[in-house]
Amino acid sequence: MVSRCRGATARFDPASRRCGHSHRMATSTVSALTGPWLARVARPSGTVEIGLRFCPDGSVFIVAGGHGAGAWTRRRTGFTYHIREPMLDDQGGFAGHVIIRQAGTVDGDAFTSRGESSVYDTHGSLLRTVAIRITAVRRDA
Numbered sequence: 001m002v003s004r005c006r007g008a009t010a011r012f013d014p015a016s017r018r019c020g021h022s023h024r025m026a027t028s029t030v031s032a033l034t035g036p037w038l039a040r041v042a043r044p045s046g047t048v049e050i051g052l053r054f055c056p057d058g059s060v061f062i063v064a065g066g067h068g069a070g071a072w073t074r075r076r077t078g079f080t081y082h083i084r085e086p087m088l089d090d091q092g093g094f095a096g097h098v099i100i101r102q103a104g105t106v107d108g109d110a111f112t113s114r115g116e117s118s119v120y121d122t123h124g125s126l127l128r129t130v131a132i133r134i135t136a137v138r139r140d141a
Contacts (some may be wrong), residue, residue, distance in 0.1 A: 033072070033079060036063070041115065052136065054081075066103045070100070078105035081113070095119045102134060109138040114137035 037052045051064030054072055060081050062068040069087030080103045088097040097120050104113025111134075120127045 033111070036139040037111070037136040038139050039134050042087050042133045042135075044130050050141070068098075068100070075103070078103060080104075087119075094122060096127070100132065102132070104134070 019048050035054065037054070037093045039050050041048050041050055048063055048065060050066055053061045053063050055061075058071050058073065060070050060072045061114050062081060062083060062085060066085055068083040070081060070083035072079055072081035080101075082102070083100040085098045085100060087095040087097055099118045099120070100115070101117075102113035102115035104111050113134045113136075114128050115132055119127045119131050121127055
């Protein structure tokens with residue numbers, strides 16, 4: 001899986017669930033957020049659990065409970081991130097995509113974020129946007 005990070009390419013290795021890149025951010029934010037997280041995603045239709053991995057280079061991946069890639073950025077009072085998640089139909093074909101946009105804060109081995117998810121059809125037309133709240137706890141690597 002390949003994701004763009006500020007003009008460079010970041011790679012995620014699904015086998016090791018690790019990512020790598022020479023791009024660096026502020027150490028305190030990187031150490032507080034990077035690594036694997038178990039996240040509960042609360043949306044109007046219910047709550048689901050997913051796995052997220054934030055990488056030191058600013059990339060972020062959905063690694064369990066779905067698939068997706070995006071980027072995160074350190075902010076003065078926390079961080080923001082966005083992920084593009086493809087949707088598949090029952091036969092495994094492309095059925096559209098979801099753009100997840102969140103702003104959050106880290107507190108030790110937990111983070112919370114709020115934002116929205118926009119759902120698009122196969123032609124890129126917006127179908128709906130819903131409010132999303134995510135609570136996450138750090139997982140062992």
